[in-house]
Amino acid sequence: MQTKITLNNIQLLRAIAALLVLLHHALPHYQVMGETLVLIDKVAYWGFMGVDIFFVISGFIMAYTTFHKPRTLQNSRTFLKHRLFRIYLGYWPFFLFSFLLFWFTNPAKIPSFDLVGSFFLLNTTMSELLLPISWSLSYELYFYFLFLFSFLFSLQQLYRVIPLLTLLILTLVLIAHSTTLLPSSFFYSPYLLEFFGGVLLYQFKEYLMRWWVLVLSIVVIVVAYGYGIHYESKNGLYRILTFGVGAFFLTLMFLILEQKNIYSANRYAVALGDASYTLYLSHLIIINLFYFMGFRAFFSGEGVLLPLLGLCMIIFISITFSLLYYKYIEKPLYTTAIKGT
Numbered sequence: 144m145q146t147k148i149t150l151n152n153i154q155l156l157r158a159i160a161a162l163l164v165l166l167h168h169a170l171p172h173y174q175v176m177g178e179t180l181v182l183i184d185k186v187a188y189w190g191f192m193g194v195d196i197f198f199v200i201s202g203f204i205m206a207y208t209t210f211h212k213p214r215t216l217q218n219s220r221t222f223l224k225h226r227l228f229r230i231y232l233g234y235w236p237f238f239l240f241s242f243l244l245f246w247f248t249n250p251a252k253i254p255s256f257d258l259v260g261s262f263f264l265l266n267t268t269m270s271e272l273l274l275p276i277s278w279s280l281s282y283e284l285y286f287y288f289l290f291l292f293s294f295l296f297s298l299q300q301l302y303r304v305i306p307l308l309t310l311l312i313l314t315l316v317l318i319a320h321s322t323t324l325l326p327s328s329f330f331y332s333p334y335l336l337e338f339f340g341g342v343l344l345y346q347f348k349e350y351l352m353r354w355w356v357l358v359l360s361i362v363v364i365v366v367a368y369g370y371g372i373h374y375e376s377k378n379g380l381y382r383i384l385t386f387g388v389g390a391f392f393l394t395l396m397f398l399i400l401e402q403k404n405i406y407s408a409n410r411y412a413v414a415l416g417d418a419s420y421t422l423y424l425s426h427l428i429i430i431n432l433f434y435f436m437g438f439r440a441f442f443s444g445e446g447v448l449l450p451l452l453g454l455c456m457i458i459f460i461s462i463t464f465s466l467l468y469y470k471y472i473e474k475p476l477y478t479t480a481i482k483g484t
Contacts, residue, residue, distance in 0.1 A: 238273060
């Protein structure tokens with residue numbers, strides 16, 4: 144008999160991840176406005192770690208939403224169709240917004256972008272992307288296509304297949320990292336380990352919902368993030384071994400807190416988690432508008448107050464827009480799309 148897992152805290156963690164990325168990208172504007180607070184500087188500087196959290200959660204959610212379903216071709220098609228709708232219907236409007244923003248503010252920059260690769264999420268080079276954060280969506284798509292293989296196996300078989308596949312990916316990553324025999328590749332990127340870590344977390348959740356695991360998780364989180372920050376592990380295998388491991392145990396900790404009735408996120412946090420994809424996609428546009436409309440100059444000045452108010456304005460507008468856009472546009476659009484097919 145499986146333990147019932149509720150996901151309020153996962154939604155909260157999604158919201159936290161999106162806010163971390165928002166802070167990371169708002170940091171240069173915050174610093175330009177004037178004197179900053181050290182704590183905000185430090186948190187925002189490492190805010191890119193929110194992407195690692197998203198990848199672990201993505202793997203967990205994929206398993207959570209599909210492993211209980213019959214392993215049929217029809218279900219695999221439905222899974223892929225829904226995931227493609229979710230990614231592209233959420234992304235394309237902001238691709239268009241970004242294009243229009245550049246068209247009116249910096250049209251000379253447009254030829255430097257890979258517009259086709261950006262549109263279809265086929266490029267992971269941030270400097271060539273119209274919306275730089277879309278690099279992570281390319282990995283998400285790849286995760287989804289890889290995940291289709293799970294429908295070829297029974298649930299019992301997947302308890303052997305997923306760990307073996309994860310071990311294979313880890314082996315390829317280690318070889319590519321330590322020797323020249325195998326080049327680094329998108330197709331066996333270290334980020335895959337975060338995704339499949341989330342899948343493994345779902346598979347073995349029954350064994351992990353323990354008090355001692357909660358204590359262990361807290362220790363590992365502190366150590367992993369501590370090492371990641373100390374050694375500035377921003378890319379490659381070291382990022383996965385620090386921020387990726389931290390994201391895995393952070394997700395586990397949030398699950399245990401809810402399962403053990405220690406803490407469960409309220410409906411406001413859940414709502415922001417629901418809107419986290421919109422927040423992730425829209426915040427760069429909002430930050431750029433904040434600059435081009437003169438708000439950055441308005442909030443620039445001596446002392447910490449004006450810059451802090453400017454940063455708070457960016458956060459407030461981003462959150463408000465995301466909640467409204469998700470409720471009135473993104474969710475209805477996605478619901479209509481999957482009902483119409």
